[in-house]
Amino acid sequence: MTSCRLGVTCPTHCPHALPTALPTRTAMSTSLLLELLFNSVQLALTLYLVAVGVTLVFGVMNLVNLSQGSMFMLGGYFSAAAMDWTGSWVDGAAIGLVAVGVVGALIEFFVVRNLYHRNHLDQVLATFGLMLFFNEIVVIVWGREPLFLATPPGLGGSIHLAPGFFYPAYRLAISGTALVAGLLLYLLITRTRVGMLIRAGAEQRRLIEAFGVNIRLLYTLVFSLGALLAGLGGVMTAPLLPVQTGVGDSILIEVLVVIIIGGLGSLRGALVASLSVGLFEVFGHLLLPIYLGPTTGNALASMSIYIAMAAVLVWRPTGLFRSI
Amino acid sequence: MCDKATKSILFRTALVACLAGWSAIGLMSSARADPVRIGFLTTLSGPIGLSGAEMKRGLDLALEQLGGKIGGQPTEVFTVDDKGDTNAAVQGLSELIDKDKVNFLTGPVTSNIVMAILPAVAKSDAFLLSPNAGPNPAAGPLCNPNLFGVGIQGDAIAGAMGLYLKKIGKNKLYLMGQDYQAGWDMLGAAARTYDGPIAGKVFTPTSQFDFASEFARLREADPDSVFAFYTGGAAISFVKQYAQLKDSGQVSAPLYSPALADPLLFKAEGDASIGINIIDNYNPEAKNPANAKLVDAYRQKYQRFPTHYAALQYDTVMLLDSAIRAVNGNLSDKAALRAAIRKADFASVRGNFKFNTNQFPIQDYYVLQVKKNAGGELTMAYVTTAAENYADPYAKDCPMK
Numbered sequence: 001m002t003s004c005r006l007g008v009t010c011p012t013h014c015p016h017a018l019p020t021a022l023p024t025r026t027a028m029s030t031s032l033l034l035e036l037l038f039n040s041v042q043l044a045l046t047l048y049l050v051a052v053g054v055t056l057v058f059g060v061m062n063l064v065n066l067s068q069g070s071m072f073m074l075g076g077y078f079s080a081a082a083m084d085w086t087g088s089w090v091d092g093a094a095i096g097l098v099a100v101g102v103v104g105a106l107i108e109f110f111v112v113r114n115l116y117h118r119n120h121l122d123q124v125l126a127t128f129g130l131m132l133f134f135n136e137i138v139v140i141v142w143g144r145e146p147l148f149l150a151t152p153p154g155l156g157g158s159i160h161l162a163p164g165f166f167y168p169a170y171r172l173a174i175s176g177t178a179l180v181a182g183l184l185l186y187l188l189i190t191r192t193r194v195g196m197l198i199r200a201g202a203e204q205r206r207l208i209e210a211f212g213v214n215i216r217l218l219y220t221l222v223f224s225l226g227a228l229l230a231g232l233g234g235v236m237t238a239p240l241l242p243v244q245t246g247v248g249d250s251i252l253i254e255v256l257v258v259i260i261i262g263g264l265g266s267l268r269g270a271l272v273a274s275l276s277v278g279l280f281e282v283f284g285h286l287l288l289p290i291y292l293g294p295t296t297g298n299a300l301a302s303m304s305i306y307i308a309m310a311a312v313l314v315w316r317p318t319g320l321f322r323s324i
Numbered sequence: 325m326c327d328k329a330t331k332s333i334l335f336r337t338a339l340v341a342c343l344a345g346w347s348a349i350g351l352m353s354s355a356r357a358d359p360v361r362i363g364f365l366t367t368l369s370g371p372i373g374l375s376g377a378e379m380k381r382g383l384d385l386a387l388e389q390l391g392g393k394i395g396g397q398p399t400e401v402f403t404v405d406d407k408g409d410t411n412a413a414v415q416g417l418s419e420l421i422d423k424d425k426v427n428f429l430t431g432p433v434t435s436n437i438v439m440a441i442l443p444a445v446a447k448s449d450a451f452l453l454s455p456n457a458g459p460n461p462a463a464g465p466l467c468n469p470n471l472f473g474v475g476i477q478g479d480a481i482a483g484a485m486g487l488y489l490k491k492i493g494k495n496k497l498y499l500m501g502q503d504y505q506a507g508w509d510m511l512g513a514a515a516r517t518y519d520g521p522i523a524g525k526v527f528t529p530t531s532q533f534d535f536a537s538e539f540a541r542l543r544e545a546d547p548d549s550v551f552a553f554y555t556g557g558a559a560i561s562f563v564k565q566y567a568q569l570k571d572s573g574q575v576s577a578p579l580y581s582p583a584l585a586d587p588l589l590f591k592a593e594g595d596a597s598i599g600i601n602i603i604d605n606y607n608p609e610a611k612n613p614a615n616a617k618l619v620d621a622y623r624q625k626y627q628r629f630p631t632h633y634a635a636l637q638y639d640t641v642m643l644l645d646s647a648i649r650a651v652n653g654n655l656s657d658k659a660a661l662r663a664a665i666r667k668a669d670f671a672s673v674r675g676n677f678k679f680n681t682n683q684f685p686i687q688d689y690y691v692l693q694v695k696k697n698a699g700g701e702l703t704m705a706y707v708t709t710a711a712e713n714y715a716d717p718y719a720k721d722c723p724m725k
Contacts, residue, residue, distance in 0.1 A: 148592050151568060282536075
């Protein structure tokens with residue numbers, strides 16, 4: 001067996017490869033670590049965009065909303081179709097987002113409105129039904145073959161962020177857009193009259209209705225806003241993911257974990273939980289298979305966010321945060 | 325006008341004439357012809373429905389060219405959507421066998437479905453002609469006289485790619501695949517025949533669509549070639565994300581795969597798929613009359629090249645056609661029918677084709693590369709033949725002779 005010396009790339013069967021090989025790996029590992037950190041933030045912010053619609057709708061309307069995964073999917077479909085039609089990335093994305101917002105308002109008007117006075121199980125069933133409905137509708141309209149959505153022009157390359165550290169420009173753009181959207185949402189909720197009503201609605205629904213606020217319109221607006229943000233998540237990730245039926249379903253599952261950890265109805269909670277889930281997902285999937293072997297590692301990494309969720313449920317059954 | 329008696333005589337005469345005619349037709353055909361009843365058990369919904377729909381196109385086109393009669397016999401097709409779910413497949417299968425009394429089964433897309441229905445198929449009188457899926461155990465110890473792997477054996481296709489990688493002198497291979505049976509089999513087979521230094525081997529969960537972190541690791545390992553097994557939506561994500569890294573000079577290793585790109589995925593992958601090397605037992609550019617007939621008709625109907633799935637399902641029907649003709653439509657003599665299928669005396673769109681003792685193919689494997697042709701259309705261009713008359717290594721474990 002070959003002995004491992006410093007600076008020599010060790011074959012994988014070398015029993016003590018790690019300690020001696022470490023010095024040559026440190027420089028690279030820092031950039032790898034940074035890259036993973038950026039990846040987890042990007043994943044977290046995407047989850048957050050979808051989670052807002054679930055948590056806000058629950059906070060304000062006390063409604064469990066599982067249709068957000070579909071809005072994520074529709075964002076991709078509408079934008080891909082609109083980009084095909086207009087030939088421009090930005091125009092297509094804008095049209096797609098508006099379309100998702102409109103669909104959100106329509107769903108609220110025709111379906112969700114009838115569910116406010118029903119129990120949570122009915123709401124789950126109805127919005128789950130919407131998910132199945134949209135998964136089939138896109139197949140009927142666009143066919144089963146996934147659509148194409150290109151990376152926006154000029155964002156195809158990588159950006160040199162630090163010595164030896166390159167990061168894909170488009171992934172930075174996703175994080176940037178999500179941050180801006182999150183900031184705008186924060187300003188909307190804390191600094192505007194509509195935001196004040198939303199907060200009031202979350203606290204005292206009956207009271208603000210008694211004050212003569214058009215609560216129905218407010219509900220439609222909140223639901224539509226949630227749909228729009230999920231749609232934004234869908235558009236932004238579409239150049240990386242397939243635009244195909246059911247693509248929002250797996251996102252929805254992670255979002256539900258985020259919501260449960262963060263606390264139903266809490267925007268701050270959703271942000272904190274998104275970041276933790278992002279870190280768990282990215283670092284878990286990378287590190288656990290290295291240390292525990294691929295089979296155990298992958299299995300444990302896939303379970304890690306659910307284990308975290310279960311732990312939070314035991315420690316704090318209502319999630320980390322309460323208020324909006 | 326006519327009274328009751330004449331009416332009844334007329335009616336009786338007509339009835340007798342009719343019965344005589346009926347039995348004459350019946351006698352003519354029942355001597356050797358049984359209706360061909362096909363159970364088309366495939367995945368038509370969910371993400372894998374994409375491949376199932378393409379198989380249906382292959383089936384429909386073959387039936388169209390045969391005038392709706394396989395082996396010259398009246399043919400009926402019973403379609404069942406297994407939804408990619410093994411329970412639904414088993415249930416659909418028992419309905420096809422018990423209620424619809426099918427003689428032949430075809431259509432399963434994935435290996436897990438074949439494994440799930442195999443026990444029931446083995447007990448039945450029907451033959452399963454699997455156009456695509458060929459799980460390892462079904463080619464080895466679990467091989468069965470009722471099962472014909474007409475398309476591929478999963479291990480053989482990846483094994484052929486490994487041989488090719490070795491032949492072209494790659495010596496720092498990185499392997500990535502989905503963490504389930506087919507992924508383990510494919511990566512294992514490719515690594516075995518490649519038989520050289522491995523820079524890394526990574527399995528990702530089937531639900532994973534974002535490979536940023538895995539690609540970061542891949543870049544650190546700095547391989548000279550990447551063997552990847554991803555299908556459907558995960559393949560699209562993989563190709564798009566890898567192309568982004570490649571375009572910005574972060575990675576340079578070319579991709580080698582049995583499944584990352586095909587004419588079904590071109591629309592979703594766009595130019596990101598250019599340069600990917602695909603190993604396949606179907607070469608759309610193959611210069612043989614059977615393939616020309618398929619490609620011309622397919623292009624006319626769908627304005628693109630057929631995929632592996634469509635071509636192999638088409639080929640399966642043509643094989644069945646030849647076998648039923650060889651036994652003159654007599655489907656009751658199972659041994660003769662089976663021998664006729666095993667003979668594979670038909671013009672395959674693949675060119676060389678014969679069955680091994682385990683009833684899985686001995687055939688050629690081609691390296692195809694995604695290129696843009698003069699018309700700006702993405703195509704799978706023939707590069708070279710990776711392996712000729714190549715068989716899977718499981719036949720020796722199969723007790724059938």
